[in-house]
Amino acid sequence: MIYKVATMMAMFGAAAAEHWAVIVAGSAGYGNYRHQADACHAYQIMRNGNVAADHIILMAYDDIASSNMNPFPGQIFNKPTPEGVEGYDVYAGCEIAYSGDDVTAENFYSVLTGDASSVPDGKPVLGSTTDDEVFVYFTDHGGTGLIAMPVGDYVYYDELNATLTSMH
Numbered sequence: 497m498i499y500k501v502a503t504m505m506a507m508f509g510a511a512a513a514e515h516w517a518v519i520v521a522g523s524a525g526y527g528n529y530r531h532q533a534d535a536c537h538a539y540q541i542m543r544n545g546n547v548a549a550d551h552i553i554l555m556a557y558d559d560i561a562s563s564n565m566n567p568f569p570g571q572i573f574n575k576p577t578p579e580g581v582e583g584y585d586v587y588a589g590c591e592i593a594y595s596g597d598d599v600t601a602e603n604f605y606s607v608l609t610g611d612a613s614s615v616p617d618g619k620p621v622l623g624s625t626t627d628d629e630v631f632v633y634f635t636d637h638g639g640t641g642l643i644a645m646p647v648g649d650y651v652y653y654d655e656l657n658a659t660l661t662s663m664h
Contacts, residue, residue, distance in 0.1 A: 514628045517542045517552045518607055520599070522636025524557035524646035526565040529572075532556045534635045536586040537574035542631070549591055553607050553620050557646040558595035561587050593620050601651045605659045608632070622663075630663070 519542070521535035535556050542552050561572050572587035594603055598616055606614040610622045624630050634651070637644050641653040 514624065515542075515545075515547045515551060515631070516622055516624045516628055517547055517631040517633070518604075518622065519552065519554045519556075519632075520604060520634045520636070521556040522599075522634060522643055522645050522651070524559055526560060526563045528636075529560055531635045532558070532560045533572045533574045533586060535633070536572055536590040538633045538635075539590045540586050543589070547631075550620070551623075552591070553594070553622065554590065554592050555594040555599045555604065555607070556592050557599055558592050597647050599646050601645050601649045601655070604645070604651060605655065608659050608663055 517538070519535050519538045521531040523531045535554060539552060539554050543549065560566060561570050566572075568585075570587070571585040572590075573583045574586045575583050577583050594607075594615075598619065603615050603619070606612075607621045610624070612619075612621045615621060622630065634643060642650040643656075644650055
């Protein structure tokens with residue numbers, strides 16, 4: 497009987513957990529195409545995995561799809577198929593919550609900590625609880641102790657570690 501109760505409690509606990517995602521492309525410009533393509537691909541994976549759109553917060557400068565260098569205007573492709581076909585458009589349906597100059601380290605930390613008072617009006621932040629699962633994906637260039645953001649600032653190891661520790 498104890499086994500059945502424990503199993504039911506585990507199933508109830510798992511059912512109560514919600515899934516969230518914070519996805520960041522930390523660069524701008526067509527030369528860094530892959531970062532925004534990878535971020536939009538991660539967004540598509542989360543949506544296809546049944547993570548609710550309002551539980552996914554995507555930060556990307558959003559200048560690739562409209563770039564005059566893009567041979568497929570309005571589209572972004574993550575990778576070609578084995579046959580050399582450009583693959584599928586990961587930009588279609590990709591909801592970018594923070595774009596342009598709003599893609600900053602400060603906003604990233606605020607999103608992670610759920611601090612809605614520190615982000616531009618109406619922008620989403622995590623609403624997760626201690627029972628939820630949070631996936632964080634950051635794609636960009638980095639160096640020892642830092643990763644870059646597209647508007648010239650950086651996410652530093654110690655600040656990110658403190659943010660993640662406070663989330664826990």
